[in-house]
Amino acid sequence: MSDDSDIPPGGETWVASDAFRDEEGQIGALWLERLKAFILGRRSEDMALVMAPLHIADVGDVLEQLEAQERIALVRMLGERFDFSALTEVDESIRLEIMEALPNAEIARAMAELDNDDAVFLLEDLEKADRDEILSALPAFERLALKRSLDFPEDSAGRRMQTDFIAIPPFWTVGQAIDYLRADQDLPDEFYQLYVVDAAYKVLGTLPLDKFLRAKRATRIEAIMNTGQVLVDALEDQEEAARSFERYDLVEVGVVDENGRLVGVLTIDDIVDVIHEEADEDIKLLAGVGDEEVSDTTLDTVKSRMPWLSVNLVAAVLVSFVIGLFNATIEQMVALAVLMPIVASMGGNAGTQTMTVTVRALAMRELEGGRLRRLIRREMVVGVANGVIFAIFIGVVTAFRYGSMALGAVIGSAMVINMIVAGTFGILIPVTLDRLRADPAIASAVFVTTITDIIGFFAFLGIAGLWFGLF
Template identity: 55%
Template sequence: MENTGDDDRIRAGQTEQANFPPEDIYAEDGSIRSDFLMHVGAAIADRDLLFLRRHVLRLHESELGDLLEAIQPEQRHQLVSLLGDDFDLSALTEVDEAIRLDIVDHMPNEQIAAAIGEMDSDDAVYILEDLDEADQDEILSKLPFTERIRLRRSLDYPESTAGRRMQTEFVAVPPFWTIGQTIDYLREDADLPESFSQIFVIDPTFRLLGAIDLDRILRTPRSAKIETVMRETNHPIPADMDQEEAAQLFEQYDLLSAAVVDENGRLVGVLTIDDVVDVIQEEAEEDLMRLGGVGDEELSDTTIDTVRSRAPWLLVNLLTAFLAASVISMFEATIEEIVALAVLMPIVAGMGGNAASQTMTVTVRALATRDLDIHNAWRVVRREAGVGVLHGLAFGLAIGSVAAFWFHDLNIGGVIAAAMLINMCAAALAGIMIPMLLDRAGADPAVSSSVFVTAVTDIVGFLAFLGLATWWFAVRY
């Protein structure tokens, strides 16, 4: 790094920014304070390392991640370059993927390898998994053999599995040790993880036998054998288990940590509650985004990437819209004779679409959390059908009354009331049956449901309203 005239400030430390004391970098609305961003930007421009080391290096990794997302791309690169080896690479686990890749691409592999060597294995894997294989190999080659093997083993597990999420740092002891031996081991071994709350018990082949919590160790006499006080690990997590299923085990059994085992029952890592919280948040966000048909889109994505992400389902929606329009065209003559139908038919389709979205959202979430299964499916279907009938009667009566008063025609009111009842029932059934059928077929209901549910409510709504109107007025007149 070349020195400039501005670097004299680093020695003197007399800049106004260095006196800025940001006790809390967040504003009341949860965003980073604008004055802090202004001072950081000025410090980056002035190459004021004194300010950056005093006020940026002290930030928690999540706060540093928020800062990286808030500043401009060129400022990110300059900040990382100025901080050099002091930059906390674990902050990249808190930012969008596009920002993470952008920063890592501008960092030399030697710096990445040095930082990864100081990180927890789960965070290191999180950084490495998005890199090209060539960069992965080069970075791993610079690490000690044991650490390289642990990280490579985690990277070999499929994405979104417990094996990718686990920490490979854990404490394991044989069952024949005494409590005293275990305590001495914990005090004297310098290679143990920085923090842990559970010790695992293994046999000579590393097969998991049980676990013992630290509080139990502290309350047990030193002479007692580990095997006499350990508890069986009832809920070990297979390394190839989907991370969402693993999170559900944590929720069901109120776990703080859990052993991760391979296909032979050997202990390979530990999954902790902080990792599971991240999984729960990611899965919830993913389901929400997919319900809107936007996939894995992030705020940092480019315009082109965003267009590519959203276009496919918009195209499918366009095709279903043409299908609904073709239904309307079948009743063109009726609409020409009774203009009121053109005014009222969007109400029927719109109400059905909103009702179906409510049912669909509840259903998709229940399927994701495994609350909806074959044992209670038909009970829930009957409940939603009942809700559809009651909503159809209530809103059909209300809208029918308004339509009859508006157009001074009881026939119009009766037709739209009947169409509303039919479409609300169809909406309730579509909102629950389509996600269930897609889930049974192996498709992701969060991605596919909304387009098909909307198509059903539009088509049924138009067909019911215009079909009933055509039949009724043909019979009546």
């Protein structure tokens, strides 16, 4: 036995054969098996050795791949070597599960090491009692900074901001500023611009690093700083802040309090998360699944889907009562029951299409001024056009299937009516919800399909009843 006996058997070939990520970019199955064996065998040092080179994002991915008890064992075994910022990279349910399994004292120790924005992110979802206990165990300076951030409303810029930033006075020269940056050890980890402030911390200008670097040492800061910079109010919603980032292609923006004092900065990596969350939220609201994640428990999932399914059940029962009005009609002509779902289904789909375009346009603020009128006009014409095209198609098919031109004409007319209704309500429902300051994505789909179902069945059965004199 050589003296590297603390390397696991086969350790030499490890990197070559058991790559961390396979060709698909997923975590290698062999790599993961080995890690799990280390955890199970309580081989802390071996485990720490393979975890050490990983980026926090990769640590997050590993945590998500493990079973609940393995995750907690891993964090415990790593101890002080575990970088808590990895928890910002995992699903909320996993994050809470790990945080709740650890003693508050240990969390407090870890929080003191983290960037302010990461610490806030980890603390904000904890129970108030746990949070207070952790805060009180922190050094005064960190405690106050975290408390101030946590006092801002959820999803505000103040909550997301990083409170470390570099502020310099306007009368310094570039040389003085560079010397300051070289000397000061207590700077933020990453920064993209300097903030030029007066004595009251009001922002006079900003100086991106690339511009700063290209200036001569003797140049005064105020001569080269950018004025007219975009600033974000700490109380502003993070989605609003994200829109500023996108609109003006920013990488970092200053956050000011109600007195206009610089209190923190938002960086693009936070904003990328916000943009992602926002789009994700829209998709999930449209399908009625709330803020679900794949790692949610079964019980949470059942609960989160109940409201939407309940609303849909009520709507479906309502629709069925509309059909019930035509009991006698259907009794005389069973073909109507066979054909009626076609009209409803086409209306539902066309309505969902229009609604989706409208919801996205509202989210991107693309329906200002004249554009809404133009969209309504377009959707009406599209409804008529697609209505007529598909009416002819289904009319012909039906006429052949049942050998009745009349039945073809009835289903065709119902189709045209329902497609126009679909286009109209596909716009009106999300726009109305938006005007009422509700999120247009929520519940739009169930409203739209309920209306197209009702109109679809009513128009088809009604026209048929009149045409064939079945009332």
